[in-house]
Amino acid sequence: MYLAWKAFRATGTVLAPNARLPRYPVGQMFRQGLLTNILNPKMALFVLALFPQFVHPEAGSVAGQIMILATLLNLIGLVVNGLVIFTASRIGQAFAARNRFSRLPQFLLGSVFAGLAIRLALAERR
Numbered sequence: 535m536y537l538a539w540k541a542f543r544a545t546g547t548v549l550a551p552n553a554r555l556p557r558y559p560v561g562q563m564f565r566q567g568l569l570t571n572i573l574n575p576k577m578a579l580f581v582l583a584l585f586p587q588f589v590h591p592e593a594g595s596v597a598g599q600i601m602i603l604a605t606l607l608n609l610i611g612l613v614v615n616g617l618v619i620f621t622a623s624r625i626g627q628a629f630a631a632r633n634r635f636s637r638l639p640q641f642l643l644g645s646v647f648a649g650l651a652i653r654l655a656l657a658e659r660r
Contacts, residue, residue: 535651541644581607 571577581604589599629638 535648538644538647538651541640541647544640 585600585603588603589596593599629636
């Protein structure tokens with residue numbers, strides 16, 4: 535409940551731009567994201583579990599088929615993630631432009647914390 539109380543009482547707005555935050559070049563952010571995805575073990579397990587179902591050795595080069603599947607996976611991910619980022623950016627700009635919605639994220643966060651605290655308090659001891 536303390537976290538919920540702190541979220542409800544916070545004076546700053548989550549969506550307000552902060553000039554003190556550093557701005558990073560797009561290339562640096564891209565490289566960081568690429569490195570994160572390359573080193574992500576969940577992605578390697580996903581590829582190892584999924585790709586063999588769609589690779590047929592009799593259809594030609596296995597490495598070529600895997601490269602085509604990986605390229606398609608990356609293109610689909612780029613489109614989907616790009617749409618999510620674009621939509622979230624637009625929603626954030628719309629909320630930031632309207633002062634009456636500026637505290638909405640804090641209210642939602644406080645509500646989640648309060649709900650979790652109530653659930654924890656009412657949970658049956660095992």
